[in-house]
Amino acid sequence: MSYETVLFDFHGVLCCDYLFSSLQKTYPELYDFVQTEIFGNGGEIGDKWMRGGMNVAEINQHISKNTSIDVDLLSELLVQGIGDMTIDRRLTDLAQGLVLSGRKVALVTDNMDIFNTVTVSKHGLDKVFPVIVNSCDYGMMKHEHEGRLFDIALEKLGVGGYDRTLLIDDSIKVRPIFEKKGGEVFTFETYEKFEPWIREKMSEKFIF
Numbered sequence: 001m002s003y004e005t006v007l008f009d010f011h012g013v014l015c016c017d018y019l020f021s022s023l024q025k026t027y028p029e030l031y032d033f034v035q036t037e038i039f040g041n042g043g044e045i046g047d048k049w050m051r052g053g054m055n056v057a058e059i060n061q062h063i064s065k066n067t068s069i070d071v072d073l074l075s076e077l078l079v080q081g082i083g084d085m086t087i088d089r090r091l092t093d094l095a096q097g098l099v100l101s102g103r104k105v106a107l108v109t110d111n112m113d114i115f116n117t118v119t120v121s122k123h124g125l126d127k128v129f130p131v132i133v134n135s136c137d138y139g140m141m142k143h144e145h146e147g148r149l150f151d152i153a154l155e156k157l158g159v160g161g162y163d164r165t166l167l168i169d170d171s172i173k174v175r176p177i178f179e180k181k182g183g184e185v186f187t188f189e190t191y192e193k194f195e196p197w198i199r200e201k202m203s204e205k206f207i208f
Contacts, residue, residue: 002133002164002165002201002202003103003165003184003202004103004159004164004165004166005104005105005106005117005151005154005159005164005165005166006103006105006106006135006158006166006167006168007106007107007150007165007166007167007168007169007195008091008095008105008106008107008108008129008168008169009106009108009109009167009168009170009171009188010107010109010111010145010189011089011109011110011111011113011170012169012170012171013085013088013092013168013169013170013188014087014088014089014107015085015174016094017084017086018039019078019081019082019112019114020034020035020038020077020081021081022080022081022084023077023079023081027069027077028071030063030067033063033066033067034037034063037063037066038059038062038063041167044172045059047141049104049112049113049136049138050052050111050112050135050141051139051140051141052113052134052135052136052137052138052139053139054091054114054202055113056075056078056113056114056117056206059112059129060074060075060078065205066189073134074167079114079118082119082122083118083122083137085119085123086201087123087125087155088191090191091168091191092125092128092194094139094198095107095128095195096128099128099130102157104127104130104157104158105130105131105157106129106130106131106133106153106154106156106157107125107129107131107132107133107148108133108142108149108150108153108159108167109132109133109135109142110133110141110142111134111135112136112137113136115134115136116134116136116137120132129152130157131156131157132147133152133153133156135149139154142171142173142174142177143171143173143174143177144154144167146177146181147174147178147180147181148182149175150167150177150178150180150181150183157189159175161182162178162181162182162183163182165182165183165184166183166184166185166186166201167183167184167186167196168185168186168188169185169186169187169188170187170189171187172187175187186198
């Protein structure tokens, strides 16, 4: 099968680095606070951030208020850490190849406002993906509202349905939702497992 539309996830696929992870060695107590209070405890604050219910300024203020770090320094460290994130260029090269071949390509991510304002530009994602759909802009996550974020991505791409549409995502939650719509999902673990699979699936030969 040769797919006409391909949707990529960001975290766990294009990038495996976490926000604030650069603090682990230099500010270990701060890092532990972030992991527990922002992304832990059921993920309430982190999920609220990804749904647009909080912004990065409010997050940084909350962290600063409950730790000893200056809020301006925290903001600088966060932006610096985003710049240091590793993007799997093998996948962005694939995405570019798909676009050049006439495929419809989008990035659909559960993410925060800082992804729009910092991550996209620092890593040139807007130069790779013609459409980027971020959960924080729509108040919902990918697995919610019957996968409405995927519908939004297809609408922006001008695609009428899920036939011959592939989602590359590491989330187990979204697979049944996407498949119910009629699309196909590759549950991403490593590039080494993904490459032979996509080579077999795509009729054209791409440079990987």
